[in-house]
Every structure is written in C-alpha cells, then in structure tokens.
Amino acid sequence: MDFSADDDEAFRQHMPAQFGKIDGSVNVEAQIERARRKVVDENKQAKKEKDSDDDDSDDDSEDDDDEFPVSHELIIKTHDRAITTIALDNSGTRLITGSNDCTLKLHDLSALTPSTIRAFKTVDPFVTKASQSAESHSIHQVLFGPHSGGQFLCITATPQARLFNRDGEQISEFVKGDMYLRDKHNTKGHTSEITTAAWHPTNRDRFVTAGTDSTVRIWDVNKRMKQEEVVVHKSRAAGSAGMTRMTAIVWGAAADGGSGMIVSAALDGSLVMWGGNGPFHRPAAEIRDAHVKDTWTSGLDISADGRLVITRGGDDTIKLWDTRKFKTPLNTTSHQSTSSQYPTSNIQFAPNSQSIITGSETGHLHILNPATLRPELVTPVTPGSPLISVNWHPKLNQIFTGSANGQTTILFNPSMSTAGALTILSKAPKKRYLDDDPSLTVDMDPLGMAGEANTSGPNPGSFVSRHPTVGLTASGRSRDPRRPHIPAITPFAKSTPDQKYVMEQIEGSDMRDEDPREALLKYQPKAGEKNVFTGAWDKTQPKGVYKDYDSEEDERERKKAKK
Template sequence: MDSFSVDEEAMRQFMPTAFGKQSRGANVQAQLEQSKRPPTTSGKALLSSYESSEDEDGEAPARDSDDDEDEDDEDEFPVSHELVLKTHERTITTTTLDPSGSRLVTGSTDCTLKLHDFASMTPTTLRAFKSVDPSASKGSANNETHPVHQVLFNPISPAQMLVVTAHPQAKILGRDGEVLIEFVKGDMYLRDMHNTKGHVSEVTCGAWHPTNRDLCVTAGTDSTLRIWDVNNKRAQKEVLVHKSRAAGSAGRTRMTAVTWGSPSQGGNNVLVSAALDGSLVMWSGEGPYNRPAGEIRNAHTPDTWTGGIDISSDGRLVVTRGGDDTIKLWDTRKFKQPIANVAHPSTSSQFPTSNIKFSPMSTNIITGSQTGHLHILNPATLKPDLVTPVTPGSALITVLWHQKLNQIVTGSANAETHVLYNPDLSNGGAKTVMSRAPKRRHIDDDPNLTMDLSQGLSGDSIITPGAGGPAPTSYAARHPTIGLTVSGKSRDPRRPHIPATTPFAKNNPDEKHVREHIPLSSMRDEDPREALLKYADMAKNDPMFTKAWKETQPETIYAELSDDEDDGPEKKKAKRKG
C-alpha cells in the first residue's frame, strides 16, 4: 500500500496541475525580498566612531547606538531595498530623474548618457533603452568625445535636459537624447569676458532656473557664470564675471559648482556658486548681476575643488562640500560665517563631480564617501543620522533624492547605479520594476545563437567571392549589438523596422551562383586587359550588348572627296604648316 502511494505521488508531481494557457504572474513579495539589502555592520561602526568623537569632546551623543534603533532608522529612510543598474563602463559622474520619476538618465566618464525607462524594465531586463553620445553634433565630422560632467532635467519642462561635458559648449537635449540646442562658443582671444558670446573654456557645471523653464546657468573655467535663454543659442542673456582676489590669479579662477534655488512657498530666488580660489559667491537670482549680493572669501581652502553645493527648499540654507575635507552649512540671510562645520573626507580631487544634496523637504542632507557609504546627515548639526554601505570599496560620487518617488539614486566609481527604496515608503520607480513578472527568456534572446539582420547587409558589408562571407567595413558591422536589444530589435521605439535588402534582392548569392548566372563575373579575378583581349573575337562575331541592332544597324556612309580635294585634309594641313 505504501509503494502504491509513493507511485501515485510521483505521478501527481509529473502531471500538470492545469491545462490550457496559463496566466503569467509574479510573486511580488519574493521579488522584493530578493532586492532587500543585506544587513551590514560597517555603517554602524562609522556611526559609533562619530559618537565616540562626540563623547571625547564632552558633548552628549546625538543618537543611541542600539541595534533596535538602527533598524528603526533604516525603516525611516528609503534604503532598505535596492535596484542595481550596470549599464556604464566607467565612473558614474551624474544622475538625474525627470519630475514624474519615470525616466532615469546617467552620465559617465565613458562619454555617454544612458537613458533608462522604469516603465519598460523588468527584474530580468535591467538595462538602458538608449545610449547617447552628447558630444556628437548632427552633420559634423568631428568624432571627439568628452566626459559628461552633469545632466539635469528641466524641473518645469521635462522634455529638456541640460548636458554639460568637458567642452566650452553646453547643450540642451530632448527627452529621448536628440540635440535641440548647442550654445555658442566665445572668442578666446578677447580678454574682457563681458564681450564674449559664450564660454571660452571648459564648462564645469550648470543649473536650471527654479521657476522659469527658459533659463539656465552654466559655470566654466573662464571665471564666469552665464545665464542662457533656450530660445537664443547664439549669445548668453547675462554674464556674471567673478573677479578672483587670489594672488597670482590675474583676477580669474575656475568656477567649480553652481546652484539656483527658490523658496517653495514663494519669494526671491538666489544663485550661489563656488570657485577654486575658495570663495563662495551669492547673487540675486533675478538680478542685477553687476555685483554679488554676498561673497565669502576663503569659505573653503583655496585651490581645493568644491564640487558639491545645494540650497534648501526654503531658500535659507546653503550646504557645501569642499575639497578640504569639510562640509559647511551657510545661512543666506547672514552670509558671512558657517553655522555648522564638520569633517568629511573629500573625493573631489579624484572625482570633481562629487556632490551633496538636500532631501526633498530639506529635513536631511545626503552625500557619498570615499569608502562607498551613503551618509544621511542632520541639517541642524551635520551629524549623520544614518550611514549605510552602497558600494563598499568604491567611491560613491553622485547622489539624488527624488521627491515624488521617495527614492535615492547613487552613482559610484565602479560604474554602478543604485536605486535605493523602501516598499512601504516609496512609490513607483524601482518598486514598480521589482513588482513586475520577470520576462521569459527565449532562445532568440541569446545573441550568440542568432544572427543580426535588422540593419541589412548592403550598407555594412562587401560581398567578396572566395572570402568566406561578408567583410565588415563599418563600426555598426563590427559591433552589431550596439543600439539593439538582445532579440535584435532597435531600442529606439520610433525607429521603423529596416528589411534586410541587398543588391541581389532577398538573398545574398554565393560564389557559385555569381559564377554561373552572372555573365563575365569571372573577369573580376583576372587582369582586365587580358580578359578583354580573350573575348575580342567573340565580341566581334557574337556581340552580346549590340546584338539587338545587328540586323538593323545601318551602314556607315562617308562623304566622297571632290576633284579639288584629292589631296585630302591631311595634305592641306601640311601645306599650311609649310
């Protein structure tokens, strides 16, 4: 009886539980558990080191270090789960999300922008749908590429992106990566920067106007900030020249960071920029720009790169992260001395785009570290509320906290983009991706087992009989998977399908077909003169190309010479020469 029960159970497991088409569902809870970040102790060790330093100073600890409270802090911030994107090849320098949180764009030192759409990704297809080289210009033969310093979505018009590369000309790109505007380059031989129509040297950073969709500002190494109107690319609207007072600078220095903020409840906006000479300069966002509203000399140590700067949502606080291993908090109403100052190891000497950001409601400040940890700081004291590892051993360079998604996006030196979220606190974005059913893999999805014919053969190859196949002659032929999905389709949804057309219609003829069905095809392997002489008699007796006129061809009739012209034209020419 027992053996019968065992056989019946084996048969039940072998037989399907249902017939017909099965609906494909997703175990959302299991997928979310897979994306949960493992508990670590490195962040707690860093927090304990901060607390021990406070105890040595005689101050009360800012927080309790119990494990239960650590877990409560992790639940308070959207860092319990993560989504990892490995779409770049080099260091991630900048990240941006559109206001709706549906599209993520990342920039890197590999000179490309990667466009990610959360609506089209699944847990098994975490990839960018398009790669863009912002340095390439339409109709230009210049193939130079430049590292991407910064990319920012327009907060008012998400159809525009401000892209800053290591080049004097910033660009405005569309939502899908097409170049809309390329700002003009100034005359480098003019000494007065007010008279140049654009930057004369490399642009380092930029920012959008907080309330006007048509205005943006760029800062460069020519010691200027330039305000642009996107409707006029031939000249900037305003020029803000920073006159450095550092010794030996000749009045010029490099502008390293810029931010443009406005109070969320309304009011005057401010424009703040940092320079390589250590100064911090503030202008009124709406002008006049003939002189700054406030300037702090030696806000940070001169000749150190201050790459991180941001303004709080109420427009009152400015936080800076300097290359002198400090983070400082400033009050725009009393723009003289920092109201808070803490030590924080800098990464700007190696990664100039290392930034620092306020949270959406300015209740926290986030930044990265050389060790790959994410630091969430208290804006009142700049002490860490939470330190959590994201890419241990690899520097965390750029951070972003999106307001609508309530998710944190980080970019690291190991070319990884991490989207941190919490299923209970976050909305959309990475949470939506991990809630979808994984895509079923098909044998055609493996590019090693399929042949890419989506771009055809005529434009990318030369058919050479005897060569054993087509010879790739272009970049697209040598890299057939660039710009394509694993199934061979274009990643650009607007691009129509291109049929595989060749000079010989549908098929690519082999050597035998060419030799047997195409007349005179063997002449391509012979000396042209010998081949023509070999067919001279045959062409005379059986003309191939003029055979249709053989019967109807008229005889050639020449004019007869008269008696006065017996000598002929040749003898007349000779007489004239004599």
C-alpha cells in the same frame, strides 16, 4: 506491457500537471523581499561600542531603519566607467546617467522588468544627425528642467552646453565664445570648459552656467547664439590677472521669495552670491575664504526655503551657511573629499530639507542632520568603490547613487517609496527563450539583411528603425563577438569622396579600370571598312621595303660579317 518507475516519472514530467488557463501572476512580495539589503549603520555601531551598557539601543536602531528609504536596493549596471551624474524627470520615469565613458544612458523605469534592467538608448553628445564628431569628453552634469521632463541640459568638458529632449535627440548647441577677446563681457559664450550648470527654480526657459574662464553666464533656451547676462568673477586671491575657475553653482529659491539667488564656488576658495534678477556687476555677498584656496569645491546646494547653503569642499570639510548672514559657517564637519579624482562629487538636501545626503571615498552613503552636520545614517552601498553622485527624488522618495565602478543603485523602502524601483519589481521577469542565448543558436544579423537601420529611407517606420538597439547588450555592444565594431566617421572621412561618388558624379571616371590596348583595338577597322582616323595617310605613306632572308641562319651570318 509493464512500465517501470523510471518510465512513470518520465511520463509525469512530459505531461502537464494541469489543464486550462494557468495563473501567471508574479509574487510581488517575494520579489521585493529578495531586494532587501542588510542596512548596516556604521555610525550607530560605533556608538554601540562606546555605550555597550544601553539595552534599548537595538530597538532604537530598528526604528530608525525605517526613517530613510534605504531598506531595499535595485542595481543598474549599464556603464563601464565611473558614473559622474544622475538625473530624473519630475515624474520619476525617465532616468539618465552620465559617465566618464563619454556617453549618456537613458532608462525608462516604467518599462523595465527584473530580468531586463538596461538602458533603452545610448547617446553620445558629440554625434548628431547634422554632424558626426570623433571627439570624446567626460560628462560633467545632466539636469532636467523644472516642472517639465521634456528636455534636459548636458554639460561636458567643452565650452558649449547642449540641450536634449527626453528621447536623447539634440535640440540645440549653445555658442562658444571667442577665446582671443580679453574682455569676457564681450564674448557671446564661454571661452573654455564649462564645469557646472543649474536651472532657474521656476522658469523652465532660463539656466545658468559657470566655467573655467572665471565667468557665470545666464542663458535663454530659445537664444543659443548669445547669453543674456555675463558675470565675470574677479578673484582677489588670484593675483593681478584676477581669474579663477568656477567649480560649482546652484540657482535656488530666495528666503523672501522673488527670483531666487545664484550661489557659486570658485577655485580660489571663495563663495559668491548674486540676486536672481541682478544687478550682476557686483555680488550681493561674498565669502573669500569659504574653503581652502586651490581646492575643488564640488558639492553645493540650497535648501528648499532658500535659507541654508551646504558646501562640500576639496579641503575635506562640509560647511553649512546661512544666506541671511552670509559671513561665517553655521557648522563645519570633516568629510573625506573625492573631488580631486572625481570633480563632480555632489551633496544634496533631502526634498523636505530635513536631511543632507552625500557619498564618500569608501563607497558609503552619508545622511547628515542639517542642524548639527552629524551623521544620522552611514550605510555601505558600493564598499571599496567611491560613491560619486547622489540624487534623492522627491516624488518617488528613492535615493539614486552612482559609483566609480559604473554601478547605479536605487535605494528605496516599500512602505515609504512609490513607483520607480517598485514598479520594476511588481512585474514578472521576462520569459527567456532558447534564441535569447547566442551560444545556443545560429546568429543572425539583428538589423536584417539590409545591414544598418534606415530611418530616412522609404520605410522609416520599419521594425529596424523603431528598435535600433535590438540585438545589443545592456551596455550597447553587439551580442555577436564576430561582428566588427563600426568606427565613427571623422569630419575628414566625411568630406572625402568615396568610390561610388566618383563613379556617379565624375564623367569618364569609369575608364580607369579599362585596358588601354583593348580600348584602342576596338577602333581598328575591319576588312572592307573605311579607316576613319588614319585614312588620310593611306595614299601618302611610303611603303617599307625589307630584305627577305631564306632562314634565320643567313641572318645570323650577315650580322657576324658586319662585326
């Protein structure tokens, strides 16, 4: 039998090209190269236009590109709305992002692959095992504790701070103060929204919060029912009430050692500094007009040595301050503010304090020189979408950014960075099978025939309880478009008894579905039985005597005669 060329080609495609064990190793260099981004330094481009006669400018730009870890990027898209805060633990393996969609996304960077970049857990700070709430508030700040990645602090648009472990389980919820007490020193917690918080630089059990009630409060993580210290900021620019909103706070190391210093910014434009150990009845230093009054100073940070303070105000300025001469700024530069729309826009010193990073309204990352506040690098990350949150991790040497379009970007350099995005790109992409595409397969309930996962039943260690996000997309939604959304249980609905509870706990409640006529007829005595209920009247009741008619016509005639 003769075979055509098409038959030979079909046979070649059907049979394997080689036998035995096949090397399935991934080309790491190629994957990292695909993550390379075109580094556009708009600041240097502007300089080139001014000085076009400089022939060595191209060589200098190539050398400077390797100065910062921005040559490559990895994108994580797990939120639908603006990312307001980014936090990483000290090891750099746990990434947490907070958003205006009122949720936290937990990512394990050591377990991700290039094709499975998604959050392993979505946390709603207002829904816990003990109680389920229908509230929804924006996430202001997420902070991992110092020297430990075991717990993180979550600040939302409420008067209560919340502490979680690294797996997203709530540890404690700190108390809310009595809003009807006039003297804020006598309240056990904040009486209005908390705007910002900061951990102690060395003590993992202490942190500080500041809020719109014009107070700064120092807490112990083991005492959630009352703060340790209350600092009431008396604003001199706020009129007779003396109240203002605290917009940003940081707890940094002191220049001469000790317990550090607390620096806070207020809506009245002031910048206030206290010693880490007090006294707190009056500030150690205060600058009244650090920024323009009634503008939101969202960015605040202290250098590692405790000598410099950087602020990003709502008056479109960035200012550098010396903690030893806390009176006038060392340098000032103009920078478009985004705090009016995104009040959590931050600014941060690099781990070595040799640079300052912040975002911009145009979606660019700005790396500034701390001595002159001049830009060393201005590169687009999410053009057209404001860059809100930045985080330069010291161990990974990678820059994490969060934008208004819900995108988290990891900037890195293979020659300078370690782990993090490099760990993800060093793995082979997960092999996709036919059943990964729900449009090509018969959809099955990912939680099994029992419906929801049962973590408290007789089999809490089942596959369903250990993998609560199986069958969900990266954003936490079901892959099946036909599956209805399960609404949150409100406190009213939780306290209202359902049909099962009524049937089991209330005696006689099962009679409501019974036919009353049938219920009475079942007590009717049968022939020969004694009438139990009405037998006493059988002999005393009169017998009715009725006239019998021969037909219905006779009865009609009788009725007509009466008329």
